[in-house]
Amino acid sequence: MTGQSSNASAAKPAKNRAPENNNHQGISAGDVEAYLRDHPDFFQDHLPLLDILRLPHPAGGAVSLLERQVTLLREKHRAMEQHMGELVERARDNERMGQHLHELAKTLMRAENLDAVLALTQDALRNELGAERVSIRLADREVDDLHALESSELSTFDPLFARGKAQCGRVPGEMLDVLFDSADGIGSAILMPLGDESDRIGVLGLASDSVDRFQPDMGTYFVTHIGDLLAESIRCHVERTQSAA
Structure with a gap:
């Protein structure tokens, strides 16, 4: 009898021993994730x-x-x-x-004359945009040498007028040479065509020693509208001068 009792006791599984065939065997982390995604309210019923x-x-x-x-x-x-x-x-x-x-x-x-227009615009760009260098060059206009753009120089900006909008960041050195006399020391710049391909008034340029100041992806809203205002003001003064003559 004692032997039988021992055998029966040995046949019983230990209290803390997990069953050999667990229900969770074969369930992967992906299965659990998929289940929870399919049952997003699962934890509402199992808050603990x-x-x-x-x-x-x-x-x-x-x-x-x-x-x-x-x-x-x-x-x-x-x-x-x-x-x-x-x-x-x-x-x-x-x-x-x-x-x-x-x-x-x-x-x-x-503004009383074209020189005043150019001076006021340059002041605005320096004060509002913090531009270290500002250049306004006009084609075929009776202005001083500082603002004059010769016909031979104007062709340098063919790509800019073809683009039809401001160009920011690293711009061609030959354009900077014309606008600022030299590209040396210029890290970044904005160039804005004044007018369009059929009526090339000139070019507006802003430059900085820093390569990070004017980036290709920066907004050009302000300088574009200043360019438009400047171009229209130049047209008005030129027409006024021609009418007076």
Whole structure:
């Protein structure tokens, strides 16, 4: 009897021993992920699991899933606040630029002659855009040598007029040589055609010693509108001069 009792006792599985055929055998992490994606409300019916699940924390250690979610929400909130701040600042910049353009337009309308137009525009570009070097060259106009653009020099800017809009960043050295007498020391620049291919008034150029000041992907809203205002003001003064003659 004793032997039989021992055998029966040995046949019973140990209390803490896992069954040989576990239900979870053969289930991969992908299976679990797929199940949770198909059942997004799973944890609503198993809330205690949220307290025992542990996730690595960026600062080290481990936190519960709920704590990790709170951390992620805070990070998203900070990112949204930063993005909103950037949008607000950009809106303020645009408002300031719009005001500057408005003031420049009024100033150019009061300019007595072409020299005043050029001087006022250069001041605006230096003050509002912080340009270290500003050059305005006009073709076939009665201006001083500083602003004159010879016919032979005008052909240098054929690609710019064909482009029809401002060019930023690293621009061809021969263009800089014409506008600023030398490309030496210029790290980046903006060139703006004044007029179009059928009516080439001239070229507006801004340059900086820094290679990062004017980037190819930067906005050209302000300088484009200044170029348009300048070109139109030049036309008006030229027509006025011709009429007076």
